[in-house]
Amino acid sequence: MAPSLVHLSAADGVATITLDSPHNRNALSRQLMTSLADHLAAAAQDPEVRVVLLRSSGRVFCSGADLSEAFSIDGPRAIVDLQRQIATLPEPVVVELAGPVRAGGLGLVGAADVVIAADSVTFALTEVRLGLAPSAISLSLLSRLAPRAASDIFLSGRTFGASEAAAMGLVTRTVPDDELAGVVAETLADLLKGSPQGLAETKRLVNGDLLNRIERDGEDAAQRSAALFASPEAQRAMRAFLTRDKPA
Template sequence: MTETPVELVHYAVADDVATITLDSPHNRNALSRRLVTELTAALERAGADDSATVVVVRAAGRVFCSGADLSEAAAGSMEEGALAIVALQRLVLTLPKPVVVRLHGAVRAGGIGLVAAADVVVAADDATFALTEVKLGLAPAAISLTVLPRMTSRAAALTALSGEVFSGAEAASYGLVTTAVPAAELDAELDRVVASLATGAPQGLRETKALLTRDLVEHLDARGPEVAALSARLFGSDEAREAMTAFLSRKR
């Protein structure tokens, strides 16, 4: 008898809020093909769910999202994966409801694209961020379409070129997240923000969000294939493959 795979993304609705939870502990909520597929399905479900006015994306465990699944990336072409990340960001941007990210713990590389695509991000001030691609001979190509427009140009240059860790408080000052609060206050602040958003009428929320995200969506549509091809080229390079292999061997 074949066992049903454990779902990596959970969906629940209560009090006008659809909550989507990333729960893939074996790879620290990395954006594996399966997680992206399940997350896409959950977002589409939330968009069509008449009982939900606001969508919250959160994560189980200590890590919000560790970025691309490097074990998959090291095993084959990444162009399809990069296009899926572009499509995921587009889905968040075009969902007809506000998408709020509750951000605790660590978020790295590709996971920051999901954060940047969201409408509102409530982070713990001790959450940690890093655009680590540069350390592996890569570039934040697929996520650049949302991350770079959100951040100030100076902050983007510092964080993307150094690959170093920065805090939730710094992410707020850089424009990447909406607000950063002490970890003990994270859920209270999330509830406050969500309750405020939920007072909006569905048509008002839908049309206002479309105005806010229009330029980002146009930018993503125009540049998506180009950055996906760049991502695939970099992931397929000898330099990146050697760096990813070394990184994965250190984790074992």
């Protein structure tokens, strides 16, 4: 049996979902995305769960798409579906960021309701450097970012920090690293004060534009992403990336 790459636990009204695939820095493989979707569905169906916390083990929150698998429409469609699932979950989804986020991982951040990041966390949308574009995850990111900020980070592929991410609307707030756990706990406690109906209906209200974009553009974004992954230029760049020596 393959080891579980995502874990779910529930206590005191909070379902905690932990990405735990350290061998590839929590890359969005088919197995990880399937398991994450299953755990999100389980949390939504649990009558005791009022809030969902999405976090990671290890040093990296998510390194993006698993490039070793990224040669079909299945991966981009799964990323679109995960963004839809997070945005439509009746419970608020809080993301705790203690480590870097790259490329496709930003789609999980963009779809979430509240994102708390440690000051040391960095972000980058590196697709442009591999002959790709952040097509599938643009569905949630373009709903969060100012147009100028989106152009900057989409086109440059540069690394930026947590304070800049907060200023552009990508994360809710940043805190010193040693205060992250405490602030996340306070955030969860505040959300637990809301009634289930109040939380679900308020989430539906604030996510209306995001969901409209996903429903309108989701399949087109997935197809464009798959076409780019399959292009000769991107395949050459990804093969070079996968075969180069990378630090442990």
